[in-house]
Amino acid sequence: MTESTAQGTFWDKRGLASWLFTTDHKRIGMLYLWCIMAFFAIGVVLGLLIRLELIAPGQTIMGQQAYNATFTLHGVIMIFLVVIPSVPAAFGNIFLPLQLGADDVAFPRLNMFSWWLYAIGAVIALAALFTGDGPPDTGWTFYVPFSAVTTTNVSVAVTAVFILGFSSILTGMNFVVTIHRLRAEGMTWGRLPLFGWSLYATAWIQVLATPILGITLLLIFAERVLGMGIFDPSRGGDPILYQHLFWIYSHPAVYIMILPAMGVISEIIPVFARKAIFGYKTIAVSSLAIAFAGSLVWAHHMFVSGMSDTAVMVFSLLTFIVAIPSAVKVFNWTSTLYKGSIRLEPPLVYALGFIFLFTMGGITGLVLGSAGTDIHVHDTYFVVGHFHYVIFGGTGFGMFAALHYWLPKVYGRMYNKKWANISAVILVIGMNGLYFPMYILGLAGMPRRYFDYLPQYTSMHVASTVGSWITAVGLVMMAVNLWVGMRSGPRVGRNPWGAATLEWRTKSPPPTHNFDEEPIVDRGPYDFKGVQPDA
Ligand code: HEM
Ligand SMILES: [Cu+2]
Numbered sequence: 001m002t003e004s005t006a007q008g009t010f011w012d013k014r015g016l017a018s019w020l021f022t023t024d025h026k027r028i029g030m031l032y033l034w035c036i037m038a039f040f041a042i043g044v045v046l047g048l049l050i051r052l053e054l055i056a057p058g059q060t061i062m063g064q065q066a067y068n069a070t071f072t073l074h075g076v077i078m079i080f081l082v083v084i085p086s087v088p089a090a091f092g093n094i095f096l097p098l099q100l101g102a103d104d105v106a107f108p109r110l111n112m113f114s115w116w117l118y119a120i121g122a123v124i125a126l127a128a129l130f131t132g133d134g135p136p137d138t139g140w141t142f143y144v145p146f147s148a149v150t151t152t153n154v155s156v157a158v159t160a161v162f163i164l165g166f167s168s169i170l171t172g173m174n175f176v177v178t179i180h181r182l183r184a185e186g187m188t189w190g191r192l193p194l195f196g197w198s199l200y201a202t203a204w205i206q207v208l209a210t211p212i213l214g215i216t217l218l219l220i221f222a223e224r225v226l227g228m229g230i231f232d233p234s235r236g237g238d239p240i241l242y243q244h245l246f247w248i249y250s251h252p253a254v255y256i257m258i259l260p261a262m263g264v265i266s267e268i269i270p271v272f273a274r275k276a277i278f279g280y281k282t283i284a285v286s287s288l289a290i291a292f293a294g295s296l297v298w299a300h301h302m303f304v305s306g307m308s309d310t311a312v313m314v315f316s317l318l319t320f321i322v323a324i325p326s327a328v329k330v331f332n333w334t335s336t337l338y339k340g341s342i343r344l345e346p347p348l349v350y351a352l353g354f355i356f357l358f359t360m361g362g363i364t365g366l367v368l369g370s371a372g373t374d375i376h377v378h379d380t381y382f383v384v385g386h387f388h389y390v391i392f393g394g395t396g397f398g399m400f401a402a403l404h405y406w407l408p409k410v411y412g413r414m415y416n417k418k419w420a421n422i423s424a425v426i427l428v429i430g431m432n433g434l435y436f437p438m439y440i441l442g443l444a445g446m447p448r449r450y451f452d453y454l455p456q457y458t459s460m461h462v463a464s465t466v467g468s469w470i471t472a473v474g475l476v477m478m479a480v481n482l483w484v485g486m487r488s489g490p491r492v493g494r495n496p497w498g499a500a501t502l503e504w505r506t507k508s509p510p511p512t513h514n515f516d517e518e519p520i521v522d523r524g525p526y527d528f529k530g531v532q533p534d535a
Pocket of ligand 2: 300
């Protein structure tokens with residue numbers, strides 16, 4: 001990113017300090033993006049190691065304790081360092097102000113502080129691996145009583161997640177205020193791009209739910225360091241309380257992960273179908289509905305923990321209700337594609353991958369949400385299959401779609417489209433190879449988080465491990481192509497896709513102050529009349 005970019009862009013300032021102390025939302029977004037990519041790579045390598053260990057029964061490449069630490073690290077890194085900040089903190093920071101026609105977010109210094117908290121939290125999380133008595137082995141959920149008594153480095157890991165939570169809360173606050181206050185002249189709520197709507201719903205979850213995680217983690221810390229006994233029945237405490245507190249945050253957190261990705265898909269589909277999105281209002285409102293209803297379903301993680309039958313039925317019903325707004329979105333996307341003049345460009349190919357994989361994950365989510373079937377597959381590989389379809393196939397693909405959609409804006413260059421499409425197809429094949437066998441394993445009774453298994457599960461584990469290699473090939477191809485594209489791809493103009501949202505009205509890459517003249521909005525974000533691709 002040196003001589004190659006045009007003059008007068010947000011890349012121009014040089015030097016480490018100009019990045020670490022930047023208040024430019026685009027640079028902060030890029031800082032997040034680079035960190036997230038690096039952690040994603042580490043997380044994937046850990047995932048591949050887990051799969052390699054599981055290729056055959058018995059010990060293959062690591063011992064039991066190492067295995068427990070590996071899947072804990074894999075989960076903690078992927079959840080807290082990658083998917084929660086992925087789309088909102090990276091792409092939200094870069095593109096929310098641009099889509100609003102604003103110069104920056106409402107509180108640029110607070111934004112810098114959020115990134116710092118993220119970086120500090122990440123450093124402490126990594127420190128937890130190499131200090132104390134070994135990496136945490138509790139799984140990313142830190143369930144008590146085990147997390148209260150294990151001698152591994154849980155206290156430090158929990159502190160890291162606590163700090164990361166604050167980063168998320170502050171980003172959410174910043175976005176709420178930015179969306180309320182900084183929309184360009186003429187941008188009514190009804191003309192707010194759907195990516196903005198999705199970030200708005202997400203931001204409220206970040207502000208309202210994340211503090212609960214903070215409190216929960218503090219309690220673990222108190223339990224371990226001060227021996228409080230809040231979760232310890234022998235001293236009047238209750239371990240089930242921990243699960244309630246944990247999931248009151250962590251279920252809404254899955255919407256922090258998925259809603260922004262859905263927002264990306266809602267941006268991409270109309271542009272490549274050259275058609276106004278079908279049901280703008282229902283998509284916008286369904287984001288809020290998912291955020292609201294999604295906050296009421298946490299105890300579907302606890303059907304077998306010992307709740308009253310009434311509670312089980314209520315939470316089962318509520319869980320089914322969240323499926324409605326999610327299905328509404330899928331319906332609206334497919335209706336938008338119907339009879340559109342479709343251009344099968346890479347962002348759309350990734351978006352289609354998202355719709356397919358997310359739907360596979362969503363349907364199996366209903367199997368888990370209905371208490372009767374959940375009791376059969378609880379804590380089996382069925383669950384591992386389900387959430388990877390949703391968070392890797394959903395959030396991960398949303399992130400990949402966003403990379404392919406917006407890279408030309410950020411770098412002013414285009415990647416190789418053919419290779420982008422090929423890597424998307426390889427990824428979809430690899431993902432199904434990797435995770436579909438997990439559904440079968442789960443139905444057959446293979447428990448999750450187990451180091452060893454009975455010989456009858458071997459063939460499905462082998463299939464899954466081979467799938468993990470295909471997935472890795474797809475990821476490497478995609479990364480290399482994006483890398484080459486951003487360094488030396490052909491230059492593009494302002495609006496290579498012919499999109500109608502405001503970020504495409506400014507130069508590629510954008511100047512530091514975003515727009516040379518303040519944009520005025522006189523039509524909806526998906527009104528393509530008179531908008532021509534300018535490659
Ligand atoms: C090539 C990519 C990946 C592979 C091969 C992989 C593999 C696995 C496997 C085999 C497990 C189960 C461990 C066990 O139950 O013993 C697991 C757990 C998990 N994975 Fe992945 N995964 C990958 C990508 C991802 C991504 C992208 C995310 C998040 C976005 C993710 C999040 C998680 C989480 C949260 C767990 C649960 C850990 C726990 O149970 O504590 N994984 N992964
Ligand atoms: Cu849940």
